[in-house]
Structure formats: C-alpha cells, structure tokens
Amino acid sequence: MGEMICCKYRISATSLEAAQALARGVAVEQTVEVPEGLITPTIERDSVGQVRSVEKLDDDRTAYLAQIDYHAEQAAGQLPQLLNLIYGNSSINPAIKLLDCQFPESVLARFAGPRYGVEGLRKMLGVYDRPLVCGVLKPRGRSDDAFAGMVEEFALGGGDLIKDDHNLVHDSFDAFTNRVNKCQAAAEAVSDVTGRGCLYLPYVSASLEELPRFLEFALECGVRGILIGPTVMGLEVVRWVAAQYPLFVMSHPTLTGPMYLNVTNGMQMSFYMGTLMRLLGVDASIFTTFGGRFHLTRAACVETAECLRQPMGALRTSWATPAGGMKFERIGELCDAYGADTILLVGGALHEKRASLEVGTRDFMDAVGEHFSERLETPKL
C-alpha cells in the first residue's frame, strides 16, 4: 500500500456508535460517494478512505475525534483535488469539521511551498533575531503622493515592510502603476540613504486575464513582494502566482472567516490559515490575532503560527503575521505569544498619539527592541 494522507475530523455526535457511523460516512463520501451496497472489495481496498480511529474529544460531551486516511495518489498531485479529497462534500455536513491533515512526502513534493519564507526574507532585509514590523498604507481615498510620503516616513522610522491596504483596488491599471511607481521609488530612496531595506508590498487584485500584467509591472518596478487574498483570488491562483513569479507572497485574510469560525463545521483555523497557506506557497500569512477587534482565541492563533513553522517536508517555514488591533501596549504580549519569527502588522497605532508616522514607527521599533536583541547584516535586496 502506498502513502496515506492522514486527516483528523471533529464529529458532532451523541454516542460513539453514531460517531463511528458518521466517520465511515465521511470515508465513503470523500472518495466514492455511493451507497454501501455498490462498494466492491476492490473499490473498498483501493479507493475508499480508511477510518483509523474514533474517540471522544476530551473537552466536549458531544464531539468525537476521527482519524481517516486516504490514498495519497487520490490527491492527484494538485491543490483543487486535494481540497476536494480531504473535505469536499463533507463540508456540507454541519456535524463534520476538518481539524488537521498530515501530508506524506509524495504529496508535499508536488508543492514548491514558500519561495522565500522566514530565512529568505531575513536575508533580503539583513535583520535577525527579532520580529519584523509591517506598516499599512491607508485609508483608500488618499493620494498616491500621500501614500508615497507614508512609505518614506515609515522607512525612515526604521520599519521593515509596508503594504497596501487591501481596499486599494481600482478599475484601472494606471491607478495601480502610479501608486506602485511612487511607493516603490519612495522605499528605494530611503534605502539608498540609510543602507537598510524596507520592502513595499502592493496589494494585487485583478481578473485572471489581467493578473499577469499587474505582477509583471510590479517586478519591472523593482517590487520584491506582494499582498494578495487567496480566498478571494482562489487558492489555486495564489499557488500559481507563488510558483511562477519571484515575489515574496504575503496573504491577506479577506473572506476567510467562514472557513474556520464555526465550531462544528469548516476547518480548524490553524489548518486553513497555517498549513494550507504554507502549502500553496505563502511566505507570510496574515491572520487576525486574539485580543484585537476580531474574536479569536490565543490558542487558535498560536497554533496557526506553529503550523506555519513546524517541519513540513522540504517546505520552507512561513512568517506568522498577526494583525487586526496592534497597539503599543500589546507588543510584549504578542512578542511572548508569537516569538521572533513573526511579522507584526500595525496600522492606525503608528499614527495615534505620535507627532508623525516616522516618530510613531521609530517608537514602535524601539518598543519591539526592548524584547529582542536584533542582529543586522547587509541587506540583499
């Protein structure tokens, strides 16, 4: 027998027997989707998922943990079929949630994963042993010159990366090229003066017909990375982008909530925002953090960070990028929770109560510096 994909599901049921029946139902639904009577011994052996175990979940009287294994070749070496295999039809069952999958080498080998990841970005920027800090260009409605000014101030303040807000999308290629030209030039101008790097990451959202034009323009401009939303663009599209273009890919969590907010259905947040994002080649996965304006638990967020970093075949590690409510007074708490290989995404906090974005950024970098001893090398931009 070949390699197996090992999936863990949460099953809502009021008895072990009911949970076992549901687990068998998933194993059949996900692979052959026929009544039991049509499953021959050969089909059972070669195609049907195999229920390895069903046991009580410690913390819940009406939930069971089922492990179901699938033949690795049924993923067909492609992301859409992998998603279909591990959760496709069972996603429509309110009692079934996908918690985690272990992918064997034969599956992982079909995915390039992050092109840069943690080490690649550290080399690019020459910054080690502390979290990186990423600013945000917003709000929509400001001029491109104002945005370029923000890039300049943020870079002068010592920030590491600055990204577009994901609302900076216009029905015009020129709107994109004008903003990217100005903001990238601003970032490079500061680097020339300071000798440090600050990456500008434009947000890319376009139809599939237009997408290559946007990415090629960014590369021509000297842009080293982009922000993109896998759940609105399509996960397979972002995998393709990451594989085809030499760009650092930061993923935005837009539209992701329904995939992991439900206790009894959907996927575990750490699997969707961690494991899957990394599998499709995301170098830095933004997720809304606990304690911010979105309501997520510390455990779910820390587990997501772990999935971005733990061993996963030959795939590089990705940056945990917590967001959604960063404040000066929370820096210590978040650094403790997420550790050094983290990108801290910070928006409004750099402006509030500070004389300028440059001062705010410098103060923020100093505050981060109180928790880590950074080591600098020459950037390799």
Place this chain on the structure above:
Amino acid sequence: MGEMICCKYRISATSLEAAQALARGVAVEQTVEVPEGLITPTIERDSVGQVRSVEKLDDDRTAYLAQIDYHAEQAAGQLPQLLNLIYGNSSINPAIKLLDCQFPESVLARFAGPRYGVEGLRKMLGVYDRPLVCGVLKPRGRSDDAFAGMVEEFALGGGDLIKDDHNLVHDSFDAFTNRVNKCQAAAEAVSDVTGRGCLYLPYVSASLEELPRFLEFALECGVRGILIGPTVMGLEVVRWVAAQYPLFVMSHPTLTGPMYLNVTNGMQMSFYMGTLMRLLGVDASIFTTFGGRFHLTRAACVETAECLRQPMGALRTSWATPAGGMKFERIGELCDAYGADTILLVGGALHEKRASLEVGTRDFMDAVGEHFSERLETPKL
C-alpha cells in the same frame, strides 16, 4: 452620486444601538478600515459604505437586518474585489452574515454570466416544459469501459445529461483523455441512433498550468459541457473558464458548506450558490437539496433556485440543480418545489431495484413525465 451595490447583512446583537454600531463598523471595515478619527469628510463621502437601515429581524430576538450600500466603482469591475468589498474582513466577525446583494447595471455589465443558461441548454437538447435529468458516473474504481457502458445505457434510457462523479480525478492527463474519449463517443453513438441528445459532462480538476489542456481536449472531443468545482478551483478561475471556453458549465458544491451553513456568519446559501454562481457564469448550479442526506431547509433550497432564475440585468438564467439524495418517491415533491427549469441530479437511485441502468433511467424519465407535458424539438448539438 454613482450607482450603489446594496448589501443586506444579518447582525447578531442584543439591542438596536449595538446593531447600529456593528453596521457602521461593517461600512468602515469593508471600505477604508481605519479608526473613525482618520475618516475625513471627503473619504466619508467618496469611500465609506453607507448604512441605509438597521431593523429587527422578525424571527429572531438577537438578530438585526442592516442594509449597507457601497459605491459600485469600488468593486473595480472584477470578482475578487467584489467579494472583498461586500464581505472580506467582516467575514471574520462571527456576528456578521451576508444575506444578499443587489448589483447595479454597471457592475452586472462587467460579467458575461451564463453562456447558455436555461434557454441555451433547452435549444441544445430540444427539450422543453419539463425538468432535465442528469445521471452520474461512479464510483471511482470502475473502468472507463464500464463508465462508457453507463453513458450508453443512460442515454438509451432517455436521460438528458450524464456527468462524472467529482472524485474521478487522477494524476494523469491520459486518464482524463481516455475516459472522456470513451464516454463522449458512447453518448454520440446513442444520439446517432435515437436522434435525441444526451450530453456527457466530464469533471475537470487540474492545476492552473494544466487546466487549458484539459478544456481544449474536451472541446476537441466534441464535449459540450463540463462539471467543475468553483470553491476548490477558485471562483475567479471558473469565471475565466466560463468566459473563455464555449462550454456549458455545471458547478459542483464541493467545499461550499462552510460558506453558508452557519446561521450567524458566512453568506446566505441562496446568495452563494445562486446569485454568485450565476454571476461568475455557471449555467447549472448543483446544490444539495432539502430532504436528502444533507440537512438543508426547503426554504433555503427554493430561494437558491429563485436566485438562479430571477431577473439580474442582462444575465441569462441558470439551472437549479438539486442533488444529494434523489429517489423515485421524491420526484413529485422536488418537481413541485423547483418547477420545470430544473436539472434533477440522480445517482444511485437509477440502479437500485431496477434490472439495468437503462430500465432505471426510463422508469425515472416516465416518473418525471407524469408531472409535466414535455415538448420536443430537434436537438441542436
């Protein structure tokens, strides 16, 4: 002021004031995502979403209905940004559910919508005034010759369309071409004898790099339509497929559940499986029906069918395609619920208790015929 996109949200809140605050939060989050203090009058006027109303939902003590309008140009004429605009970040709020959107002409005009839709498929098959019946090739593990035999029997029995099961995906282009060659030839051979049409729809799942090869092969073979999974392939990918290739597009619901199963978060099923699928050009949207092995309400399913058919700019109407537990004894109930412009998807029921698939199909067509008076024309395949 230009045209507006009018969105309706369900907001979980325990008072009108709390609901109003949450509605304003959505209007800001979806457009500019900054603290209130950074919103200038110009940005408020030109960019921020506008809360039109917040009122109690009749049937729920802790739920409110909010209508929020967005400037149509903020959708930027593209699907990924449209999704981002109407629900992106708010999708991560467990108290916000997107119920419905009304798109103005300027937005709808940017989408081709279904290429064939209800009328196009009726012309192709020359069948009017009754639901169409679609069979399924399964289970995975059978030979291509066996599948071709099933196509032949189903077509001889008078069935209208027969599709691949969505698990028929292999890590080989040849596996696809062999199956498609044989099944398409079987369908055409019966048409040559009977003078009626039976469309074979192969399931297409491939990486973005490989996808054009699969579609081009299908077209070269004479295939007139495909089955594809928008939520695993990416909605934008399927929009592109529908726009680029002259194929009837049937969508499979794999991985869709988390988008609409949650009462307080996600999207209304009718919006995701109806309005959105039609917007991206799906000719027939498969959804799991009430009363089957998935647990959906009759109201949600009928509303989905309505969204596929109601006026929507110049977009053609799509086929409601209920599935997931079709049985002979339910034909009347489903025909009553969904009406004539429906594709009834039927899997195992054609085999059970019948001498052959051909007999089962003929019996099923006769049973449908008891509820409608079909009108036949010459197929235009």
